[in-house]
Amino acid sequence: MSLAVRRAGVDDAEAIAPLFDAYRVFYGQRSDRAAARTFLSARLQRDESVILLARHGDDIAGFTQLYPMFSSVALARTWILNDLFVAATCRRAGVARALLGAAAEFARADGALRLELETTPDNAGAQALYRSAGWQDYDGTMRFHLPLAPG
Numbered sequence: 001m002s003l004a005v006r007r008a009g010v011d012d013a014e015a016i017a018p019l020f021d022a023y024r025v026f027y028g029q030r031s032d033r034a035a036a037r038t039f040l041s042a043r044l045q046r047d048e049s050v051i052l053l054a055r056h057g058d059d060i061a062g063f064t065q066l067y068p069m070f071s072s073v074a075l076a077r078t079w080i081l082n083d084l085f086v087a088a089t090c091r092r093a094g095v096a097r098a099l100l101g102a103a104a105e106f107a108r109a110d111g112a113l114r115l116e117l118e119t120t121p122d123n124a125g126a127q128a129l130y131r132s133a134g135w136q137d138y139d140g141t142m143r144f145h146l147p148l149a150p151g
Contacts, residue, residue, distance in 0.1 A: 003061065003094060005102040008051040013041040016053060016063055023085035050079075052102045054086075054095050062086035064099040066106070069116075076113035079103070084117075084126075100133045118143070 008016060017037035025031050043049040043065070054062040065083040070076070081103055086095045107115050117135070119126045 003056050003098055005052055005054045005098050008053040010041060010044045012053055013037050013044055015060055016040055019060060019063055019085055019087060023083055052099055054099050056090050061090035062095045062099055064103050066103060071113055074113050078113050079107045079115050081115050081117040096129055097133060
């Protein structure tokens with residue numbers, strides 16, 4: 001079967017929602033497909049994110065969601081690769097690598113300075129994938145966050 005990656009549109013939110021829901025469950029959230037669909041639809045309608053959708057034959061195999069950010073120091077756009085998920089039945093078929101490649105191609109075409117991502121320290125498989133795809137650790141940086149709402 002062939003693997004194809006394309007940019008998703010608003011009409012794709014319904015089809016992506018089950019995978020997005022599974023992604024959230026993987027990170028410890030309660031399953032809620034309706035909320036997942038609503039969230040995705042809003043991001044796409046407002047042009048607040050870019051979702052790249054991978055199909056393996058007729059099946060949705062995975063997705064990645066990118067959010068824009070800007071570097072004031074470099075005076076340039078960067079993209080945050082915030083979400084990457086591959087359906088369990090499509091893993092080990094090159095889907096994640098294809099999505100990473102499509103994300104890099106998109107960001108380059110957009111004139112971005114770089115792509116950034118974050119993963120959990122215990123996700124060794126993802127870290128190995130990112131490194132093998134040319135992603136580099138940020139040396140000497142520390143990330144902080146300020147919680148503003150519960151949960």
